[in-house]
Amino acid sequence: MSEQVLLDIQNVSMNYQNHKQNIAALGEVNLKIYPGEFVCVMGPSGCGKSTLLNILAGFMAPTTGQVLLNDQPIKGTDAQRGVVFQTPPLYDWYTVRQNIAFGPKMNHVPKEQVDADVDKYLAAVGLSEFGDKRIYELSGGMRQRANIASSLINNPDILLMDEPLGRWMP
Numbered sequence: 001m002s003e004q005v006l007l008d009i010q011n012v013s014m015n016y017q018n019h020k021q022n023i024a025a026l027g028e029v030n031l032k033i034y035p036g037e038f039v040c041v042m043g044p045s046g047c048g049k050s051t052l053l054n055i056l057a058g059f060m061a062p063t064t065g066q067v068l069l070n071d072q073p074i075k076g077t078d079a080q081r082g083v084v085f086q087t088p089p090l091y092d093w094y095t096v097r098q099n100i101a102f103g104p105k106m107n108h109v110p111k112e113q114v115d116a117d118v119d120k121y122l123a124a125v126g127l128s129e130f131g132d133k134r135i136y137e138l139s140g141g142m143r144q145r146a147n148i149a150s151s152l153i154n155n156p157d158i159l160l161m162d163e164p165l166g167r168w169m170p
């Protein structure tokens with residue numbers, strides 16, 4: 001018996017229409033991703049990587065085709081799909097702990113659970129010693145790891161990362 005497909009990308013293409021110009025950013029992508037897989041999309045600048053990721057995140061609909069997550073069509077954003085952006089959307093005036101706790105806190109997760117989860121994900125990304133630092137006190141790579149932890153703590157079914165380890169200059 002074959003394993004259940006997690007993410008099924010079916011004939012996905014994307015054309016941007018701007019200023020009467022038609023830009024074919026993505027053409028007929030077909031890809032199946034299974035639970036536990038770590039899939040890396042590589043290609044030159046402008047080949048459509050972020051476009052594909054934005055469609056998977058539900059930020060925009062493809063021109064043709066569809067994407068199924070656990071057999072359900074993706075129709076918009078949802079917490080089941082975590083997104084790690086290239087520029088970390090972290091709050092400079094919060095500590096690392098407060099940033100990582102932000103999502104579960106907004107979801108009314110009990111404080112004891114949030115504290116335990118923050119400890120777990122701080123350790124997972126090697127930032128246990130830096131929980132009480134402010135974001136501006138971190139290096140670029142540390143910020144990226146705090147960024148990844150703040151997505152992981154929401155326990156998404158799938159984590160979409162757009163150049164998450166790219167060098168980001170504060």
Ligand SMILES: Nc1ncnc2c1ncn2[C@@H]1O[C@H](COP(=O)(O)OP(=O)(O)OP(=O)(O)O)[C@@H](O)[C@H]1O
Binds near residue numbers: 025045052
């Ligand atoms: N909002 C938009 N409107 C019009 N064209 C766009 C838009 N966003 C991206 N494009 C075009 O679509 C193509 C793919 O862009 P995309 O951002 O997906 O590339 P990428 O592979 O992520 O590149 P990079 O590695 O530089 O981040 C490019 O030709 C880009 O100019």
Ligand SMILES: [Mg+2]
Binds near residue numbers: 049050051
């Ligand atoms: Mg990109």
